[in-house]
């Protein structure tokens with residue numbers, strides 16, 4: 001009898017008090033070490049423990065779908081706005097209110113419905129070989145489809161989220177028909193069948209496999225600061241070009257976070273989001289990966305400042321929802337592998 005009482009008491013302690021465990025569960029498609037540092041600091045400051053499950057964003061989204069209302073996920077971190085838009089389309093996110101988010105994060109870098117918010121932004125730029133390309137000959141994403149660049153363009157596959165979101169932005173800007181024409185002509189200019197990641201495209205330009213790569217800004221920063229001397233040397237011959245300065249501006253993507261629809265630790269989740277928008281966290285996030293902080297209160301990293309001011313596309317990233325599916329059809333129809 002006493003034992004039964006004891007067992008009952010133990011279950012109350014274990015299960016009855018479960019919600020009192022001060023934690024937040026993160027599903028993360030981010031691949032940056034700085035996150036661990038910031039999560040440890042967050043614990044130090046608030047006593048809220050951050051539990052992290054890391055996987056590819058698509059896997060995490062499928063997992064959240066399978067888990068349904070029993071999902072332990074509080075937050076979904078991604079390196080792409082498109083993945084947050086998809087998660088929202090599948091009913092996996094919920095909206096939240098935060099005056100801090102409203103104050104610090106520009107409208108284009110957060111969900112219009114208040115379900116996700118950017119943490120850092122990155123521009124999808126051209127990296128060109130200085131010996132082969134005069135930057136005066138560069139202008140827009142559209143102009144890379146000109147036959148003059150036949151055999152010169154390097155970009156990774158259409159399976160990659162950065163390219164999918166870029167294509168969605170092209171559809172938003174040009175309409176589906178023009179975006180498809182662009183894609184077909186761009187594919188005809190590819191230096192090789194798409195392979196490798198953004199870093200590999202930059203290396204290929206340096207090695208002379210092509211002359212212009214379409215990549216995220218921070219990969220240049222990572223190579224510039226690489227521990228490997230040969231990687232650092234590569235960057236000397238390369239220039240960065242911000243396209244579409246005469247019209248809508250350069251395509252921007254974000255790394256961001258969405259609040260899970262069934263978040264069991266909702267308040268803690270919002271606290272973590274706000275912590276990551278603090279000046280201190282924004283500075284660490286931006287500096288560690290050579291990105292742009294979303295908060296306007298925080299200066300750009302020194303190297304990023306050297307790349308110069310530029311006009312960014314102000315397309316509201318949550319508007320991409322209407323174009324992501326079409327982007328996949330266009331890749332398919334135009335042979336962008």
Ligand SMILES: [Fe+2]
Nearest residue numbers: 079162198216
């Ligand atoms: Fe990346």
